Amino acid sequence: xxxxxxxxxxxxxxxxxxxxxxGASVYLKLREAIxxxxxxxxxxxxxADLERAFGAxxxxxxxxxxxxxxxxxxxxxxxxxxxxxLVSDREALEIEEVRVALEQMLxxxxxxxIKPSDVADxxxxxEDMTARVEAGDPLGYSELNARFHETxxxxxxxxxxxxxxxxxxxxxxxxxxxxxLQPGRPDRSLREHGLIVEALASGDPDASEAAMREHxxxxxxxxxxxxxxxxxx
Amino acid sequence: xxxxxxxxxxxxxxxxxxxxxxGASVYLKLREAIxxxxxxxxxxxxxADLERAFGAxxxxxxxxxxxxxxxxxxxxxxxxxxxxxLVSDREALEIEEVRVALEQMLxxxxxxxIKPSDVADxxxxxEDMTARVEAGDPLGYSELNARFHETxxxxxxxxxxxxxxxxxxxxxxxxxxxxxLQPGRPDRSLREHGLIVEALASGDPDASEAAMREHxxxxxxxxxxxxxxxxxx
DNA sequence: GGACAATCGATTGTCGACAATTCTATGCAC
DNA sequence: GTGCATAGAATTGTCGACAATCGATTGTCC
Numbered sequence: 001x002x003x004x005x006x007x008x009x010x011x012x013x014x015x016x017x018x019x020x021x022x023g024a025s026v027y028l029k030l031r032e033a034i035x036x037x038x039x040x041x042x043x044x045x046x047x048a049d050l051e052r053a054f055g056a057x058x059x060x061x062x063x064x065x066x067x068x069x070x071x072x073x074x075x076x077x078x079x080x081x082x083x084x085x086l087v088s089d090r091e092a093l094e095i096e097e098v099r100v101a102l103e104q105m106l107x108x109x110x111x112x113x114i115k116p117s118d119v120a121d122x123x124x125x126x127e128d129m130t131a132r133v134e135a136g137d138p139l140g141y142s143e144l145n146a147r148f149h150e151t152x153x154x155x156x157x158x159x160x161x162x163x164x165x166x167x168x169x170x171x172x173x174x175x176x177x178x179x180x181l182q183p184g185r186p187d188r189s190l191r192e193h194g195l196i197v198e199a200l201a202s203g204d205p206d207a208s209e210a211a212m213r214e215h216x217x218x219x220x221x222x223x224x225x226x227x228x229x230x231x232x233x
Numbered sequence: 234x235x236x237x238x239x240x241x242x243x244x245x246x247x248x249x250x251x252x253x254x255x256g257a258s259v260y261l262k263l264r265e266a267i268x269x270x271x272x273x274x275x276x277x278x279x280x281a282d283l284e285r286a287f288g289a290x291x292x293x294x295x296x297x298x299x300x301x302x303x304x305x306x307x308x309x310x311x312x313x314x315x316x317x318x319l320v321s322d323r324e325a326l327e328i329e330e331v332r333v334a335l336e337q338m339l340x341x342x343x344x345x346x347i348k349p350s351d352v353a354d355x356x357x358x359x360e361d362m363t364a365r366v367e368a369g370d371p372l373g374y375s376e377l378n379a380r381f382h383e384t385x386x387x388x389x390x391x392x393x394x395x396x397x398x399x400x401x402x403x404x405x406x407x408x409x410x411x412x413x414l415q416p417g418r419p420d421r422s423l424r425e426h427g428l429i430v431e432a433l434a435s436g437d438p439d440a441s442e443a444a445m446r447e448h449x450x451x452x453x454x455x456x457x458x459x460x461x462x463x464x465x466x
Numbered sequence: 467g468g469a470c471a472a473t474c475g476a477t478t479g480t481c482g483a484c485a486a487t488t489c490t491a492t493g494c495a496c
Numbered sequence: 497g498t499g500c501a502t503a504g505a506a507t508t509g510t511c512g513a514c515a516a517t518c519g520a521t522t523g524t525c526c
Contacts, residue, residue: 046506046507046508047507047508048506048507057479057480057481058480058481058482059479059480059481060479060480062296062508062509063295063296063299066296066299066300066303067299067300067302067303069300070299070300070303070304071303078487078508078509079486079487079488079507079508079509080487080488080489080507080508081488081507081508091392091393094391094392094393094394095393097338097342097391097393097394098335098338098391098393098394098397100338101334101335101337101338101394102331102334102335104334105330105331105333105334109330158327158330158331159324159327160324160327160328160330160331160401161327161330161331161334164331164397168393279476279477279478280477280478281476281477281478290509290510290511291510291511291512292509292510292511293509293510295478295479311478311479311517312477312478312479312516312517312518313477313478313517313518313519314477314478314518467526468525468526469524469525469526470523470524470525470526471522471523471524471525472521472522472523472524473520473521473522473523474519474520474521474522475518475519475520475521476517476518476519476520477516477517477518477519478515478516478517478518479514479515479516479517480513480514480515480516481512481513481514481515482511482512482513482514483510483511483512483513484509484510484511484512485508485509485510485511486507486508486509486510487506487507487508487509488505488506488507488508489504489505489506489507490503490504490505490506491502491503491504491505492501492502492503492504493500493501493502493503494499494500494501494502495498495499495500495501496497496498496499496500
């Protein structure tokens, strides 16, 4: 299950040239492994192990770790190695708050640029989401949910904001199921997404921004409750 | 003229341990040099040269470049070295749009946490800003303007958002004078800042958010015009 | 003289070895 | 057994050397 398209991450990393030969992008492989959960939070990332695991030299591993550290997915302490960074409940909430702000803005811009074919795309995704809810498939729903939002980012054509929000998402991915698994949440979520599509389709920036704000504010609220129930700061 | 406090940048970089010995943080020194404009946009950053300039080993230089690349201040092309990244007019606008979204959100949160002493701090800065405008000192004004906003970030206590907005600012620092140097802009800017302080002082989140939005929207508008006049995409 | 190929210098990429540091386990005193 | 110092292993940090690549210059052919 590839969780996020890597396209947005390469905005200013090494260019995605034709072939990813040799140890060209250990970075991407390591990144995917972390985001997909193949490494646990706080798990140590020993360079020698990674060397064997990815068949790359230590130089490449080292560079990848520096990058991922700067990106916030990995935490490096001098002379003490690197670990998968554990994002706290508190920080997950902060991230979600930022997401609200950015996605609002993206929705506003999307409204001014949306084309009929884009509306069709969104409606199609919405239909699929409905099907998944009815099928009781939260995993599939989550996947489509991600695609829904990514589609809006693409329409907005604001590369800077899109990159940021994508990065934030990979950091907080561990928390994504805490919201959608709440009772009654899928149905409400679905309605909210519907309202977003309608607002966008009408081409009204303010309405679209408001609809997105409404939706994500509820997500934050749900997450807050889920975390309060779960306990630990 | 140190342009930005480095505190926010070390959120998850190497820890700012007691002594910055040897080549401990070539990263910070290089970063400062770039942000302060001691390297021109698009200027090549040859590792051997930097080695001599900073008295550090190539390993450290290399790590710093990787970090700065990930951060967006430097652009590295495989086998072709690193350059200071040139952010286009288009991208500067995108960055400013993101800043609007983030600072709105920060203002909203600041309103719910602000203490009387914070209000006093802001008012004091505002007075200094007024003095600089009257003295016709745009450089000093710009400096205080930065401090004004940073103070609000601190009050909001949203580390994630604050870090992002600080990073964005260092990327677009080259554009900061294009807005403030517009005729009539300082006076209007001053009034807008005054309204922000009042809204924050009243503790009203929505009013604070609105005031910040109003202010930064005008900044965006001004920048748009300045760029249109300046020509090049 | 201009287009193209070959060569050379400059620069980056990678590897291996060693130094420095941290972590673990062992031994010892009490 | 507990606390503490010490030795050894594991791991990271740094350096130097060499290979690979790129850019520019030179040389050659037409």
